Each structure stands twice: as C-alpha cells, then as structure tokens.
Amino acid sequence: MVVALVVYFLLMGRFAVAFIASGKVAGIAIGVGVIILGLVGIWVVATSIRAALAHQHLARRIHEEGRELDVSDLPRRPSGRIEKDAADALFEKVKVEWEAAPDDWRTNYRAARAYDYAGDRSRAREIMRRAVALERAEREK
Helix, strand or coil, X not given: CHHHHHHHHHHHHHHHHHHHHCCCHHHHHHHHHHHHHHHHHHHHHHHHHHXXXXXXXHHHHHHHHCCCCCCCCCCECCCCCECXXXXXXXXXXXXXXXXXXXXXXXXXXXXXXXXXXXXXXXXHHHHHHHHHHHHHHHHHC
C-alpha cells in the first residue's frame, strides 16, 4: 500500500510540476495545491506508520510480560467481533486496574485494547497514544 502511495505521490508531483511550468496563474495555483495535498498525504502516511510501529512495540512488550488481554473465551458474533456485552464486561474489569494505575503504560495499553473491543475507537486511539507516550518516557529514564 505504501509503495502504491509513493508511486501516486510521484505521479502527482510530475503533474504539479507540469501545471506550474505552464506559467498560467490557474496552472500554478493547481500545481501548488497538488504539491500541498501530496505533502499532507505523505505526512498522514508517515504518522500512520510511526503509530503502527509504536503500537506493535507495545504489543510485543505486553506479550513478553504476559499481560495481554485474554479474549479467547469471550463469545463472538458471526463476524468474529466480540459480543457487545462481553466486551463491555471486559472493559469494566480493565477499567478498575487502569484507575488504580493511570500513569502505567501497561494499564493504558490494556484499557485502549478494551475500548477497541467495546467498539469505542476514538477513545481507544486516545488512550493508546497516552500508552505510547508513557512507555517512551519510561524507556528514556
């Protein structure tokens, strides 16, 4: 996917240069706009990859410490997602440990995963960002 996006950005960059080289005001404006959109696209891809690698790092550490959430016995829908009631019960269990140690990246990671299982993606992302920051601060001590 990233390779396809790089090719796309390069092609769009060529079009942008061609528009700018036309010397016409409209062409220059379109060319500059395409370059700006390309830069925004590159930034989005880079930050997404960086976040994914950070999340993967935390997942590896949690696994090594044996603190992963065990969801193997939870009831699932035909789609494979955990049933809402079971996910909510899991979240309530994890919430207790999270509230007891809110500055521990491990409890934040587990809470983010529980939010994700419960279907609250925005809170899951927010708490996962916090877990990444807390883990990074712990490593830098």
